[in-house]
Amino acid sequence: MPTEPETSTGLVIFDCDGVLVDSEPLSLGTLTAGLNRIGVAIDVDTVRERFAGTSMTSIMGHIERDYGIAAPDGFVEAVKAETLRAFDRDLRAMEGIALAVRALELPSCVASSSDPARLAHSLGLTGLLPLFEGRIFSATMVSRGKPAPDLFLLAAAEMGFAPGHCLVVEDSVPGVTAARAAGMRVLGFIGGGHWEHDPTGADLIAAGAERVYAHHRDLAGLIGRAAASV
Missing domain, CATH: 3.40.50.1000 (HAD superfamily/HAD-like)
Known part of the structure; x- marks a missing residue:
């Protein structure tokens, strides 16, 4: 000590x-686009307001409870991979x-x-x-x-x-x-x-x-x- x-x-x-x-602009944009693809009607400002600073596990739990949409198999991994590609660029x-x-x-x-x-x-x-x-x-x-x-x-x-x-x-x-x-x-x-x-x-x-x-x-x-x- x-x-x-x-x-x-x-x-x-x-x-x-x-x-x-x-x-955050990169990851929030990527997450928003991914959620839109699986049918979640949400914009990037709402994603920032509700989910900035929280883990993907927590985010997807909220999405399922609040929007009634469960992420398909591989969704989280795909969003993470897309986010890392965005990081590589920018x-x-x-x-x-x-x-x-x-x-x-x-x-x-x-x-x-x-x-x-x-x-x-x-x-x-x-x-x-x-x-x-x-x-x-x-x-x-x-x-x-x-x-x-x-x-x-x-x-x-x-x-x-x-x-x-x-x-x-x-x-x-x-x-x-x-x-x-x-x-x-x-x-x-x-x-x-x-x-x-x-x-x-x-x-x-x-x-x-x-x-x-x-x-x-x-x-x-x-x-x-x-x-x-x-």
């Missing part, structure tokens, strides 16, 4: 999609994130709703994998994904920190909700391509983020302010 940090923040936990990589790291992570004076890790294969693919494509290798946690590792707190609690425990000494960087309401339920502080990131609908980050603030920001060059200062405000 590490010694108690000098400030309230000892560990920074990053979500991946929409925080580290600008993947995925980019968030501007400034590599520099911001390297400049951190605190341990960091990733806790994401994506499965391990997608995480490795996304972080590998964008050159971010070496910054987090061995410290990447997926919703597949817990019984309940976001907005339940399980994934963040797992990440904190594996990294050796109490929840109250963790600061989460999230871009989705389910992610912010999960972090707050875990007893962690949250910064909301609104710099991704899917946040044009809410440039003030009001949804994230309402869910419990203490501040929102749009460029990772501001991250270090915000972490410092989070520690000082305790």
Whole structure:
């Protein structure tokens, strides 16, 4: 176990999609097109509003309950494969994130709703994998994904920190909700391509983020302010 940090923040936990990589416009578009093909009448704005930040298992459960449409065999695997092809063509790291992570004076890790294969693919494509290798946690590792707190609690425990000494960087309401339920502080990131609908980050603030920001060059200062405000 590490010694108690000098400030309230000892560990920074990053979500991946929409925080580290600008993947949400690609993945939400691919998912929407796939759902339309199997008869789900839904648009990309509704998919973003309802499902951004949640796992495919949770998404398909909601689709079956709310739309009465069960995914055919192979649907999830096909959408995942199509999403990875879209990533191969167009995925980019968030501007400034590599520099911001390297400049951190605190341990960091990733806790994401994506499965391990997608995480490795996304972080590998964008050159971010070496910054987090061995410290990447997926919703597949817990019984309940976001907005339940399980994934963040797992990440904190594996990294050796109490929840109250963790600061989460999230871009989705389910992610912010999960972090707050875990007893962690949250910064909301609104710099991704899917946040044009809410440039003030009001949804994230309402869910419990203490501040929102749009460029990772501001991250270090915000972490410092989070520690000082305790």
